[in-house]
Amino acid sequence: MKKGEIYEGTVGRFDFPDKGIIELPEGKITVKHALPGQKLRVMINKKRGGKAEGRILEVLEPSSLETAADPCPHFGSCGGCTYQTIPYEEQLKIKEKQVKDLIDGVCESYDFEGIKASPIEDGYRNKMEFSFGDEYKDGPLALGMHKRGSFYDVVTTTDCRIVNSDFCHILKTVKEYFEARGTGFYKKMQHIGYLRHLLVRRAIKTGEILIDLVTTTQEDMDLTPLTEQLLKLELNGKIVGILHTLNDSLADVVKSDRTDILYGQDYFYEELLGLRFKISPFSFFQTNSLGAEVLYETTRRYVGETKDKVVFDLYSGTGTIAQIIAPVAKKVVGVEIVSEAVDAARENAKLNGLDNCEFIAGDVLKVIDELKDKPDLIILDPPRDGIHPKALLKIIDFGVDRLVYVSCKPTSLTRDLVVLQENGYRVEKVCCVDMFPSTANVETVCLLSRKP
Numbered sequence: 001m002k003k004g005e006i007y008e009g010t011v012g013r014f015d016f017p018d019k020g021i022i023e024l025p026e027g028k029i030t031v032k033h034a035l036p037g038q039k040l041r042v043m044i045n046k047k048r049g050g051k052a053e054g055r056i057l058e059v060l061e062p063s064s065l066e067t068a069a070d071p072c073p074h075f076g077s078c079g080g081c082t083y084q085t086i087p088y089e090e091q092l093k094i095k096e097k098q099v100k101d102l103i104d105g106v107c108e109s110y111d112f113e114g115i116k117a118s119p120i121e122d123g124y125r126n127k128m129e130f131s132f133g134d135e136y137k138d139g140p141l142a143l144g145m146h147k148r149g150s151f152y153d154v155v156t157t158t159d160c161r162i163v164n165s166d167f168c169h170i171l172k173t174v175k176e177y178f179e180a181r182g183t184g185f186y187k188k189m190q191h192i193g194y195l196r197h198l199l200v201r202r203a204i205k206t207g208e209i210l211i212d213l214v215t216t217t218q219e220d221m222d223l224t225p226l227t228e229q230l231l232k233l234e235l236n237g238k239i240v241g242i243l244h245t246l247n248d249s250l251a252d253v254v255k256s257d258r259t260d261i262l263y264g265q266d267y268f269y270e271e272l273l274g275l276r277f278k279i280s281p282f283s284f285f286q287t288n289s290l291g292a293e294v295l296y297e298t299t300r301r302y303v304g305e306t307k308d309k310v311v312f313d314l315y316s317g318t319g320t321i322a323q324i325i326a327p328v329a330k331k332v333v334g335v336e337i338v339s340e341a342v343d344a345a346r347e348n349a350k351l352n353g354l355d356n357c358e359f360i361a362g363d364v365l366k367v368i369d370e371l372k373d374k375p376d377l378i379i380l381d382p383p384r385d386g387i388h389p390k391a392l393l394k395i396i397d398f399g400v401d402r403l404v405y406v407s408c409k410p411t412s413l414t415r416d417l418v419v420l421q422e423n424g425y426r427v428e429k430v431c432c433v434d435m436f437p438s439t440a441n442v443e444t445v446c447l448l449s450r451k452p
């Protein structure tokens with residue numbers, strides 16, 4: 001097989017997150033963004049170490065699993081969801097099998113508890129980062145998600161299913177406002193233009209909405225009329241803050257050099273398992289609040305008895321897990337790299353009447369050497385890349401009897417499980433929680449215990 005050659009075949013094996021494998025007499029081709037059983041025409045776009053990777057040119061026959069009625073109108077062009085055409089029950093089976101296959105590949109015996117569904121399939125997200133751009137080169141202004149497989153083109157997602165309709169009304173208003181004024185978007189290669197992103201966060205339980213328009217400093221616009229238009233919208237929830245973030249960085253990320261408050265406040269509240277959390281625009285908070293309750297309940301069950309125990313919550317974000325455990329523990333110590341999230345965690349603990357939580361700002365890799373407490377139990381909830389190898393060895397050195405690992409990427413989890421098992425731990429139980437219906441992502445909770 002050579003780069004540029006075109007082949008046709010059917011996806012057999014299907015690996016996390018959406019990697020289809022086509023087996024042909026000439027060799028194997030790995031295809032991203034595929035679905036199990038699809039018949040595809042693909043072009044080889046990479047050949048490395050004898051392995052061929054293909055790009056989909058055409059779907060010749062759909063997957064037999066694609067029976068969901070009435071998918072989202074943006075399905076296919078929007079890069080956000082890949083499983084929209086598959087009924088939810090089938091999506092869950094795919095994710096469950098992928099995680100089990102990955103864990104089976106590194107663990108000999110453990111108790112697999114299957115997958116728990118998200119309490120809601122549509123409108124589940126509490127946060128969206130929309131990008132400004134155009135649908136095609138020099139086309140009209142677009143605001144929404146990147147087109148599937150495209151770094152530049154943006155699809156205006158006014159009918160997105162995985163968010164509450166409030167997101168769509170806000171998106172439409174902001175897009176039309178700037179369209180009417182002929183305002184340009186920031187062009188990533190030339191570094192010219194004003195509009196970058198629109199960040200919308202909406203709590204599911206409280207209905208509070210925080211809107212943040214992210215621009216460069218290349219224009220000095222009065223945003224009062226936009227603020228007034230947004231406040232007049234008839235929404236299911238309530239806007240508590242409208243912000244303007246200035247970001248001149250060259251990287252295409254939602255980031256703040258300075259944030260001005262145009263209306264209200266620069267935070268909102270969400271509730272989980274009876275606790276209240278204050279969330280700032282850029283701090284991590286699970287994007288599916290109802291799914292997060294299932295995830296944290298599962299985590300709490302895996303953590304088990306904590307009376308008189310000191311618990312470490314490493315990679316603690318706004319301190320959600322720490323505060324769910326604190327009422328039944330002696331002390332909980334959270335470590336988180338984003339100092340804004342640590343401030344919010346401290347404030348949240350106070351708000352929830354918890355005085356046995358300590359939150360420390362810093363990199364787990366470094367902070368771990370300076371911690372005064374000795375943990376009886378450790379909870380790990382690292383970012384997608386998993387735990388830094390040196391940090392993992394330091395965590396192992398604490399020698400705790402039980403570890404609970406919450407993972408948003410099962411391939412990083414399995415890499416870390418290999419190291420944990422080589423260093424005296426055994427995997428007891430694994431449970432998946434689906435926090436991301438219609439997409440290929442899945443959360444996994446894993447309980448490990450120290451071998452006697």
Ligand SMILES: C[S@@+](CC[C@H](N)C(=O)[O-])C[C@H]1O[C@@H](n2cnc3c(N)ncnc32)[C@H](O)[C@@H]1O
Nearest residue numbers: 284315316317320336337338363364381382383
């Ligand atoms: C998956 S989130 C978990 C947050 C929290 N447990 C929750 O459920 O809301 C991972 C968190 O790790 C933080 N993080 C990333 N790298 C880190 C590091 N090296 N040290 C400490 N925290 C880190 C991120 O900022 C993020 O808040």
